[in-house]
Amino acid sequence: xxxxxxxxxxxxxxxxxxxxxxxxxxxxxILQIGTDEHRYDRLGFPVGSETIFFVAADKPTFEAFNLxxxxxxxxxxxxxxxxxxxxxxxxxATKRIRNRDKSxxxxxxxSGDYSTVISDDDLPF
Numbered sequence: 001x002x003x004x005x006x007x008x009x010x011x012x013x014x015x016x017x018x019x020x021x022x023x024x025x026x027x028x029x030i031l032q033i034g035t036d037e038h039r040y041d042r043l044g045f046p047v048g049s050e051t052i053f054f055v056a057a058d059k060p061t062f063e064a065f066n067l068x069x070x071x072x073x074x075x076x077x078x079x080x081x082x083x084x085x086x087x088x089x090x091x092x093a094t095k096r097i098r099n100r101d102k103s104x105x106x107x108x109x110x111s112g113d114y115s116t117v118i119s120d121d122d123l124p125f
Contacts, residue, residue: 001029007059010067014051019067026065028057 009031012020024030035049057066 001056001058005058006031006056008062008066009054009056012053012055014053017053020053020055022070023055023057023065023067027061028055028065030054031056 010019010023010028012023020030031054033054034052036052038046038049041047
Protein backbone atom coordinates (compact mmCIF):
# COMPACT_ATOMS: atom_id res chain seq x y z
CA UNK A 1 0.00 0.00 0.00
CA UNK A 2 1.30 3.40 -0.90
CA UNK A 3 1.08 6.36 1.42
CA UNK A 4 -1.39 8.14 -0.87
CA UNK A 5 -3.80 5.17 -0.63
CA UNK A 6 -4.15 5.30 3.18
CA UNK A 7 -7.68 6.14 4.24
CA UNK A 8 -7.67 5.26 7.96
CA UNK A 9 -4.98 4.70 10.60
CA UNK A 10 -5.61 3.00 13.91
CA UNK A 11 -3.31 3.32 16.93
CA UNK A 12 -3.54 0.17 19.01
CA UNK A 13 -1.73 -0.68 22.24
CA UNK A 14 -0.21 -4.03 23.13
CA UNK A 15 -3.20 -4.72 25.40
CA UNK A 16 -5.33 -4.96 22.26
CA UNK A 17 -3.04 -7.21 20.26
CA UNK A 18 -6.00 -9.36 19.19
CA UNK A 19 -7.41 -6.33 17.38
CA UNK A 20 -4.13 -5.87 15.52
CA UNK A 21 -4.20 -9.49 14.36
CA UNK A 22 -7.86 -9.19 13.41
CA UNK A 23 -7.23 -6.12 11.29
CA UNK A 24 -4.21 -7.69 9.57
CA UNK A 25 -6.24 -10.82 8.77
CA UNK A 26 -8.79 -8.56 7.06
CA UNK A 27 -6.44 -6.65 4.79
CA UNK A 28 -5.04 -3.90 7.01
CA UNK A 29 -1.25 -3.37 7.04
CA ILE A 30 1.16 -2.44 9.81
CA LEU A 31 2.68 0.96 9.26
CA GLN A 32 4.87 1.07 12.32
CA ILE A 33 5.52 -0.59 15.64
CA GLY A 34 6.90 1.57 18.38
CA THR A 35 6.80 2.35 22.05
CA ASP A 36 5.37 5.20 24.01
CA GLU A 37 7.31 7.08 26.64
CA HIS A 38 8.45 5.21 29.69
CA ARG A 39 5.92 4.86 32.45
CA TYR A 40 7.00 5.75 35.93
CA ASP A 41 5.86 4.37 39.24
CA ARG A 42 4.74 6.60 42.14
CA LEU A 43 8.34 7.08 43.26
CA GLY A 44 9.45 8.27 39.83
CA PHE A 45 11.33 5.18 38.73
CA PRO A 46 10.86 4.04 35.13
CA VAL A 47 8.93 0.77 34.99
CA GLY A 48 8.74 0.23 31.25
CA SER A 49 6.95 1.33 28.17
CA GLU A 50 4.05 0.09 26.13
CA THR A 51 4.25 -1.19 22.57
CA ILE A 52 2.05 0.66 20.11
CA PHE A 53 0.97 -0.57 16.69
CA PHE A 54 -0.08 1.70 13.86
CA VAL A 55 -2.17 -0.12 11.27
CA ALA A 56 -3.67 1.37 8.14
CA ALA A 57 -6.24 0.58 5.47
CA ASP A 58 -7.30 2.00 2.17
CA LYS A 59 -10.95 3.03 1.74
CA PRO A 60 -12.30 -0.27 0.32
CA THR A 61 -10.57 -2.28 3.05
CA PHE A 62 -11.83 0.08 5.76
CA GLU A 63 -15.40 -0.09 4.44
CA ALA A 64 -15.23 -3.89 4.23
CA PHE A 65 -13.83 -4.35 7.74
CA ASN A 66 -13.16 -2.04 10.66
CA LEU A 67 -13.31 -2.40 14.41
CA UNK A 68 -16.59 -0.49 14.79
CA UNK A 69 -18.27 -2.67 12.17
CA UNK A 70 -16.81 -5.79 13.81
CA UNK A 71 -18.14 -4.72 17.23
CA UNK A 72 -21.61 -4.15 15.75
CA UNK A 73 -21.53 -7.62 14.19
CA UNK A 74 -20.60 -9.13 17.56
CA UNK A 75 -23.47 -7.29 19.26
CA UNK A 76 -25.92 -8.46 16.59
CA UNK A 77 -24.72 -12.06 16.99
CA UNK A 78 -25.04 -11.83 20.78
CA UNK A 79 -28.56 -10.41 20.51
CA UNK A 80 -29.56 -13.12 18.03
CA UNK A 81 -28.15 -15.83 20.29
CA UNK A 82 -29.97 -14.36 23.29
CA UNK A 83 -33.23 -14.29 21.35
CA UNK A 84 -32.72 -17.88 20.19
CA UNK A 85 -31.99 -18.99 23.76
CA UNK A 86 -35.11 -17.28 25.11
CA UNK A 87 -37.30 -18.79 22.36
CA UNK A 88 -35.83 -22.23 23.06
CA UNK A 89 -36.49 -21.92 26.79
CA UNK A 90 -40.07 -20.75 26.10
CA UNK A 91 -40.66 -23.74 23.82
CA UNK A 92 -39.27 -26.11 26.43
CA ALA A 93 -41.51 -24.56 29.10
CA THR A 94 -44.53 -24.93 26.80
CA LYS A 95 -43.65 -28.61 26.18
CA ARG A 96 -43.36 -29.22 29.94
CA ILE A 97 -46.77 -27.63 30.53
CA ARG A 98 -48.37 -29.67 27.74
CA ASN A 99 -46.82 -32.90 29.06
CA ARG A 100 -48.00 -32.08 32.58
CA ASP A 101 -51.53 -31.35 31.37
CA LYS A 102 -51.51 -34.57 29.32
CA SER A 103 -50.36 -36.63 32.31
CA UNK A 104 -53.04 -35.05 34.53
CA UNK A 105 -55.70 -35.90 31.93
CA UNK A 106 -54.47 -39.50 31.66
CA UNK A 107 -54.36 -39.92 35.43
CA UNK A 108 -57.96 -38.63 35.69
CA UNK A 109 -59.09 -41.11 33.03
CA UNK A 110 -57.58 -44.04 34.94
CA SER A 111 -58.66 -42.89 38.37
CA GLY A 112 -62.34 -43.04 37.48
CA ASP A 113 -65.10 -41.24 39.34
CA TYR A 114 -64.91 -41.98 43.05
CA SER A 115 -67.53 -39.46 44.03
CA THR A 116 -70.32 -42.07 44.12
CA VAL A 117 -71.02 -43.26 47.64
CA ILE A 118 -71.42 -47.00 48.04
CA SER A 119 -73.83 -48.12 50.72
CA ASP A 120 -73.83 -51.45 52.57
CA ASP A 121 -76.87 -52.56 50.58
CA ASP A 122 -74.86 -52.38 47.37
CA LEU A 123 -72.28 -54.90 48.60
CA PRO A 124 -72.78 -58.52 47.52
CA PHE A 125 -71.79 -60.07 50.87
